[in-house]
Amino acid sequence: MYLRKYLFLVFLLLTAFLNAQDKLIASGTTGDLYIVHQLKGKETLSVLSRIYGATPRQIAVYNNINISAVLSPGDKLKIPLSAENLVQEQEFATSEPVFHIAGNGENLFRLSQRYFKVPLAKLREWNDLKTDVLKKGQVIVIGFIGGSKLAAMKADAPAANAQVFVKPPVIGAPVEPQPLKDPNVMDAAIDGTREMKKGEMKPMTETDKFFAKAAADRAKKEAEAAASIVPPPVPVEQFKETNKVAPTEYKISEDELRYTAKPNDEGYFGLIYAMDESSKTKVNKAGDAGIFKSLSGFSDRKFYALMNDVLPGTIIRISTSDNKTVCARVLGPVPEIKGAPSLLIRLSNATAAALGKSDNYFPVTITYLQ
Structure with a gap:
């Protein structure tokens, strides 16, 4: 066996x-x-x-x-x-x-x-x-x-098989050499049809296959774009009115955010998370969390985390298996530490303490909005 x-x-x-x-x-x-x-x-x-x-x-x-x-x-x-x-x-x-x-x-x-x-x-x-x-x-x-x-370098080099030919002489005119047309370019109306020379086909390499697929995908996208119906022109004022872009980011000052720290709430960033919760799509992830040291968060309950694949500044909700949750702001990606296991997220020690965790590593569920 x-x-x-x-x-x-x-x-x-x-x-x-x-x-x-x-x-x-x-x-x-x-x-x-x-x-x-x-x-x-x-x-x-x-x-x-x-x-x-x-x-x-x-x-x-x-x-x-x-x-x-x-x-x-x-x-x-x-x-x-x-x-x-x-x-x-x-x-x-x-x-x-x-x-x-x-x-x-x-x-x-x-x-x-x-x-x-x-x-x-x-x-x-x-x-x-x-x-x-x-x-x-x-x-x-x-x-x-x-x-x-x-x-x-190839474009600057002279052609290895360059040839010249002489026009049929005209009485009284000097004979001038003229370059032949590119032998690899054929005009059927002038040259007539030709059959391909029979030979042995070489198998496609991995590189050939990659570029062939890329070219086919690009041609397909261009064909789909060309086939799409172009709508009639819209007056400028009507276009501006119907294409107003809703703001995707709101700046909230600490004076506007009225927050009083409570022992068992989700923390300072919980209010910001709640503002967008009903209007944005939730993304869920699960994995192991580690801890990093920080002096912030123990009194003001401003919790912070390090996480890959999300933009710095994103507010995330962290949940444990015993249904404790807090909200934290992402400061940046998880640093790679030689010999340490691959982690989904690292939490400040104040964040881990609010979740009742003191172990080096523990499972969590992450939810953020986009």
Whole structure:
């Protein structure tokens, strides 16, 4: 039984490894990220620089080799990733997607912070995701690399098969060489129809499949937009009147918020939460909470928390299994602490005390409005 489970686990790891061979996988830690390139043919540091957008010296220093070192086919070099060469758009057809293999407890917010603030909307679009939660081992596109300098170099280079031809001579006129038309461009009315040369089709790589799907999705969206019916023009004043935008944020001063602290209420921010509770959509999450130290909240009952995937300033309601609730304001994301478990939220010690909790970790349910 144990041998069978072990063999099955080895099979899964081997399958994931083989599937990753054709992809550019981001490795390293936050602030020290890289991809691995295996040398093919007579590639040099200058060639890698033009492809990946890092200077030859940067690549040499990163791999602890001399900038004039002779490279051999099959050698593997690390290409450092930065905000300059890991871009957020496919700049050219030669650009390739860079992937991240999700670890335990990771989500799109953490990937956005790790990979140079790439917008969450782009991560969802590139990977066709409906949720920000990731499964362990899930392969995620986090940006694109290569193509800009390489494409520019190809565009500036003369065509290898450039040809010239001579017009039929006209009596008394000099003969002038003229360039042939592009042999890859054919006008059926002039050149006649041609059949495709029979040959062997190469299988599509993972990169080809990714860009083919992206192009198909883009064409579909453009077709749907073109087919939509354009409404008749509306007078300016009528447009202004019917398209007034309701305010989505209200600034409330402490003078306007009349609050008297009570031992068992939801705290200072409970009144703000109650104001929007009937007009906004509720979002619920559940997970483990930890505690951080703070001097605030014990007397004025102003409770604070750290939580990922919500905007700082959001008011949240925290509930425990014994039906105790308080409301707190989110100050920012949960910091990553080496060796600590992945937590949904961290509460100030005053917040935890109001919930009657003193343990390092305990389960909670979170509700916030959007």
